[in-house]
Amino acid sequence: xxxxxxxxxxxxxxxxxxxxxxxxxxxxxxxxxxxxxxxxxxxxxxxxxxxxxxxxxxxxxxxxxxxxxxxxxxxxxxxxxxxxxxxxxxxxxxxxxxxxxxxxxxxxxxxxxxxxxxxxxxxxxxxxxxxxxxxxxxxxxxxxxxxxxxxxxxxxxxxxxxxxxxxxxxxxxxxxxxxxxxxxxxxxxxxxxxxxxxx
Numbered sequence: 519x520x521x522x523x524x525x526x527x528x529x530x531x532x533x534x535x536x537x538x539x540x541x542x543x544x545x546x547x548x549x550x551x552x553x554x555x556x557x558x559x560x561x562x563x564x565x566x567x568x569x570x571x572x573x574x575x576x577x578x579x580x581x582x583x584x585x586x587x588x589x590x591x592x593x594x595x596x597x598x599x600x601x602x603x604x605x606x607x608x609x610x611x612x613x614x615x616x617x618x619x620x621x622x623x624x625x626x627x628x629x630x631x632x633x634x635x636x637x638x639x640x641x642x643x644x645x646x647x648x649x650x651x652x653x654x655x656x657x658x659x660x661x662x663x664x665x666x667x668x669x670x671x672x673x674x675x676x677x678x679x680x681x682x683x684x685x686x687x688x689x690x691x692x693x694x695x696x697x698x699x700x701x702x703x704x705x706x707x708x709x710x711x712x713x714x715x716x717x
Contacts, residue, residue, distance in 0.1 A: 526714035562669035572649035584667035
């Protein structure tokens with residue numbers, strides 16, 4: 519799979535499309551062969567479990583889509599919250615700040631908020647807990663989570679489910695201009711025709 523291409527994965531129900539994506543993401547172990555990514559490549563998957571993030575705010579759920587950034591943020595917060603901040607902690611904090619800046623961490627919250635707004639999630643909801651959202655709103659947040667931070671490899675299983683025409687059009691445009699690798703499973707032929715370079 520080559521960066522800049524969007525691969526549409528099609529087949530009858532039960533043919534193994536979703537399982538194939540799960541093998542690529544490491545959720546399912548392949549019976550033969552192996553899955554290899556380039557060094558340091560980041561993989562992002564559109565999560566199907568709508569209850570996995572119920573205890574987190576909408577904005578944090580999106581930020582968690584970029585796991586290395588999220589982990590750096592959490593470690594940084596924990597360090598600065600320590601009552602007995604040592605010299606060693608100061609050195610570690612310096613390393614974390616550098617890594618955070620390299621990952622565009624200072625723009626992360628505004629980037630996440632812009633992504634949510636583009637997907638039709640109102641700003642008033644960004645601070646709400648995921649459990650307080652409707653099923654359709656959750657779908658949009660999880661889609662924002664998958665897209666957040668422009669991962670090197672993006673796996674989308676039925677991304678247009680529960681989206682309205684305007685949001686689908688936005689997603690088509692977004693993926694058509696995406697510079698990294700995308701694999702998408704969908705039954706929406708118009709959507710596949712719009713975004714896929716290969717099927």
